[in-house]
Amino acid sequence: MDNYEYMEESTIPVDLICKLCKKPFIDPVILPSPCEQTFCLKCIQTNLENHSNNCSECNKKPLSNNDLKSENPILRKMLGKLLVKCCSCSEENIQRSNFSEHIQQQCPKRIVDCSANDILCPWNGHYDELNEHFNQCPYEKLRTVLIKLINDARRIDELNQLQIDFQSLENKYQEQQNRIQQIENENEILNNQINEMKKFESENKNLNEQLNKLENFEIENKSLNEKIDEHINEINELKSKNQLIQDQCDQYEINNNDIEIELKILNKSLQLTNIVIENFQAKIKFFQENLNQLNLTQINNQTLNELYQQQQIQNDSLDKQNQYLQETIVIYEQELEHLQEYCKQIDADNQQYFLNNKENDHLKVRLTEYEKENDHLKVRLIEYEKEIEQLKQYCKQIEAANQQYFLINEENNHLKAQLIEYEKQIEQLKQYCEQIEANNQQLIEQSIQYKIKIDQLTINIKRLEAKLDRPVIQSHSKSTIASL
Numbered sequence: 001m002d003n004y005e006y007m008e009e010s011t012i013p014v015d016l017i018c019k020l021c022k023k024p025f026i027d028p029v030i031l032p033s034p035c036e037q038t039f040c041l042k043c044i045q046t047n048l049e050n051h052s053n054n055c056s057e058c059n060k061k062p063l064s065n066n067d068l069k070s071e072n073p074i075l076r077k078m079l080g081k082l083l084v085k086c087c088s089c090s091e092e093n094i095q096r097s098n099f100s101e102h103i104q105q106q107c108p109k110r111i112v113d114c115s116a117n118d119i120l121c122p123w124n125g126h127y128d129e130l131n132e133h134f135n136q137c138p139y140e141k142l143r144t145v146l147i148k149l150i151n152d153a154r155r156i157d158e159l160n161q162l163q164i165d166f167q168s169l170e171n172k173y174q175e176q177q178n179r180i181q182q183i184e185n186e187n188e189i190l191n192n193q194i195n196e197m198k199k200f201e202s203e204n205k206n207l208n209e210q211l212n213k214l215e216n217f218e219i220e221n222k223s224l225n226e227k228i229d230e231h232i233n234e235i236n237e238l239k240s241k242n243q244l245i246q247d248q249c250d251q252y253e254i255n256n257n258d259i260e261i262e263l264k265i266l267n268k269s270l271q272l273t274n275i276v277i278e279n280f281q282a283k284i285k286f287f288q289e290n291l292n293q294l295n296l297t298q299i300n301n302q303t304l305n306e307l308y309q310q311q312q313i314q315n316d317s318l319d320k321q322n323q324y325l326q327e328t329i330v331i332y333e334q335e336l337e338h339l340q341e342y343c344k345q346i347d348a349d350n351q352q353y354f355l356n357n358k359e360n361d362h363l364k365v366r367l368t369e370y371e372k373e374n375d376h377l378k379v380r381l382i383e384y385e386k387e388i389e390q391l392k393q394y395c396k397q398i399e400a401a402n403q404q405y406f407l408i409n410e411e412n413n414h415l416k417a418q419l420i421e422y423e424k425q426i427e428q429l430k431q432y433c434e435q436i437e438a439n440n441q442q443l444i445e446q447s448i449q450y451k452i453k454i455d456q457l458t459i460n461i462k463r464l465e466a467k468l469d470r471p472v473i474q475s476h477s478k479s480t481i482a483s484l
């Protein structure tokens, strides 16, 4: 706040007075139409804030700071020429526009610092008291020493700052080294993972080889199955053939039995016929003996001629009968021959049947062998199927493992990329660390130099303090005497 009061305030024209603060305008602004009133800038701003952007005088419409316009320069000049009195030094008739210059440069009651402010004299006071203080200012008297001390203190501060910087750099360095350690650990983990992955890959290779083997097994199994099918077909053919042969054999046996029965009957009938023929031959003999007896008795017995005649007739009929019986014998003999041939044929057929039976037995043996082989193949097939089932499960496991390996591979690639990134970072960090170490080295050297200097300065200060102790007291006592 400007510390002045207006000269003869009552004579100031009303047009120059603000309706809000009742004082001459400061930074006058004019409100837009229709208000068109003039106020101090600060007064109207406060007023607008307190009355929801309405001019409290007319309440016309909402206003903002943008609506405020500076009053014209003439009014401002008039306000600047108003005369004021400085409340500090009581100087009168200062133009208001010049008051700030007065208070800054001319007012004897303005507040100033001691000129030894630069060497930390804490004094401040009215300008007209400055000279008195300056003559006695203990700081000003020790200027050279104090400048040195201040510079030394500044250097110490700088040194402290450097030490703080150094400490922070060391911390940073430590952090970086920790980070490097961390990255190296991560790197090791990644390397382990890579090795593990390589193991996985070799395992995967083995599994693939086993898979190929399995495929070969399957192909072999297929061919064996085909072979088994062929064998089964062959066996089935042989079975049907065998059945056919057995049917034929059965038929032959039935025929053979029939023929044997017929043959037996024929043999019996042949025996009967032979007996009849023998009977007839015995009869014929008997008749011939009778005929001889008759011929012998013919001479002797004429009477017996008739009988003889009768006997002759009887003989003729018997002859006829005999003739017929002999013809029958011939027929029977022919039939016998025929039957014997038929028997021979049957024997040959039997021979054939016997051979067929042998072949049949042989086929049966082969069939048994085939069945055994078939059983063996079936057992092998079951084993193969079991093995295939196991291999399929194993394949599934392998596929799952492959899936996992694939995922691990992807992760591995990602980790590899990360590793490369980390390695780059490590390289950068190493370079940075080297730089920091070089800086640290420089700072250590610098700090050593500074420490030496500080030690020297401390010695110097102590010496100076020892020297200065007395003269200060002396000068003070002199000035006291002078003032007395």
Ligand SMILES: [Zn+2]
Residues within 6 Å of the ligand: 018, 019, 020, 021, 022, 023, 024, 025, 026, 039, 040, 043
């Ligand atoms: Zn005002």
Ligand SMILES: [Zn+2]
Residues within 6 Å of the ligand: 031, 035, 036, 037, 055, 056, 057, 058, 059, 060
């Ligand atoms: Zn208004």
Ligand SMILES: [Zn+2]
Residues within 6 Å of the ligand: 086, 087, 088, 089, 090, 091, 102, 103, 106, 107, 108, 109
């Ligand atoms: Zn003044």
Ligand SMILES: [Zn+2]
Residues within 6 Å of the ligand: 114, 115, 116, 117, 121, 122, 123, 133, 134, 137, 138, 139, 140
């Ligand atoms: Zn001072």
